[in-house]
Amino acid sequence: EVQLVESGGGSVQPGGSLRLSCAASGFNFNTFWMHWVRQTPGKGLVWVSYINNDGTSTNYADSVKGRFTLSRDNARNTVYLQMNRLRAEDTAVYYCARDIANSFFDWGQGTLVTVSS
Amino acid sequence: QSALTQPASVSGSPGQSITISCTGGSSDVGSFNVVSWYQQHPGKAPKLIIYEVTKRPSGVSNRFSGSKSGNTASLTISGLQAEDEADYYCCSFVAGVTWVFGGGAKVTVL
Numbered sequence: 001e002v003q004l005v006e007s008g009g010g011s012v013q014p015g016g017s018l019r020l021s022c023a024a025s026g027f028n029f030n031t032f033w034m035h036w037v038r039q040t041p042g043k044g045l046v047w048v049s050y051i052n053n054d055g056t057s058t059n060y061a062d063s064v065k066g067r068f069t070l071s072r073d074n075a076r077n078t079v080y081l082q083m084n085r086l087r088a089e090d091t092a093v094y095y096c097a098r099d100i101a102n103s104f105f106d107w108g109q110g111t112l113v114t115v116s117s
Numbered sequence: 118q119s120a121l122t123q124p125a126s127v128s129g130s131p132g133q134s135i136t137i138s139c140t141g142g143s144s145d146v147g148s149f150n151v152v153s154w155y156q157q158h159p160g161k162a163p164k165l166i167i168y169e170v171t172k173r174p175s176g177v178s179n180r181f182s183g184s185k186s187g188n189t190a191s192l193t194i195s196g197l198q199a200e201d202e203a204d205y206y207c208c209s210f211v212a213g214v215t216w217v218f219g220g221g222a223k224v225t226v227l
Contacts, residue, residue, distance in 0.1 A: 035216075037163075044120070045155070045163060045206050047216040059214045062118070095162060102210045103153035103168035110162055 002026040002106045004096050009111030012086055016115070020081040022096030022108060030054070030074040033099035036081050038092035039110075046092075050099065051079060064090075086115045121146065121207055121219035128225040134195040137222045139207030140188055145217055147188040151210035154183060154192045157221075158203045167192060194224070202226045 008020040022034070036048040049060045049070040058070050069082040079096060093112050097104035122140040129135040139146065139154075146152055152170045155163040165174055167183040170190060180195045190209070194201055207219040 037218075044221040045157075045208075045218045047208070047218060050214070050216075057214075061215065101168050101172075102151045102216075103165060104155070104163070104208070105165055105168070105174065107162040107164070 002098065004098065004106060004108035006094065006096050006108045006111040009094065009113045011114045011116065013117050014087060014115055016086050017082070017084045018086065018113060020083065020094055020096075020111060020113070022079045022081075024077045024079070024098070027098070029077040034072065034079045035097045035099055035104060036070065036079075037095045037097055037104065037107075038090075038113075039095070040092045048094070049081065083113070086113075088115050091115045118145075118211055118215060118217045121209060121217055123205075123207060123219035123222045125220070126223045126225065128227055129194075129197045130227045131197055131199065133197050134193060135197060135224065137192045137194075137205055137207075137224070139190040139192070139209075139219050141190075141209050141217070142188055145209040145211045146185065146190050148212060149210045150185070152183065152185060152190040153208045154181075155206045155208065156201075156203050157206065163206065197226055199226050 003025045005023045035050045051058045051070045055072045067085045072079040093110040095110045096108045098106040154167040157163040170185045171183045182193045206221045
């Protein structure tokens with residue numbers, strides 16, 4: 001059974017940093033791209049970032065480019081989203097997702113990030 | 118990248134069919150057969166129900182079907198059931214290796 005478990009969310013002041021983790025199991029992790037998608041409470045889904053299977057390629061939404069960094073450790077079956085210079089508008093539930101056919105096939109349960117003074 | 122355009126809400130009676138549209142442009146929906154649809158119940162993570170415009174993942178009801186014409190993709194739910202009441206989001210792959218979601222459509226079963 002595929003499982004994706006996010007962690008690392010919490011409350012942080014504007015300008016602060018957080019690192020989210022997504023631990024994967026139930027599939028051959030090092031053969032799949034992975035994504036982060038976020039959802040502001042009560043609002044829609046927004047794609048944040050992707051990383052390819054060996055970590056050599058990433059891309060980001062314009063709203064987080066230069067502030068967020070996505071990486072992966074295939075030995076630990078984990079992806080990491082380092083979030084710096086956080087803003088109030090980054091407040092959201094962050095989901096990690098497994099990519100199959102450029103679609104988000106499997107999702108974690110999400111982790112809430114709150115940026116507030 | 119602007120969000121894809123979906124109606125805010127769609128409703129139907131049990132047993133009826135409804136269709137949710139998803140309009141993009143020439144750099145996303147119009148250029149790639151990589152449109153996916155997600156169902157999200159309140160407080161839950163999204164669930165993939167359609168990928169590559171028309172394909173259903175294993176275990177998804179065949180009451181859900183997808184199509185595309187030009188810059189507009191569509192999701193049809195046939196034989197509407199109470200359990201189908203949820204938010205539905207479309208998503209497209211975009212040139213430059215990014216993805217864009219629609220704003221979401223709330224489906225109400227009357």
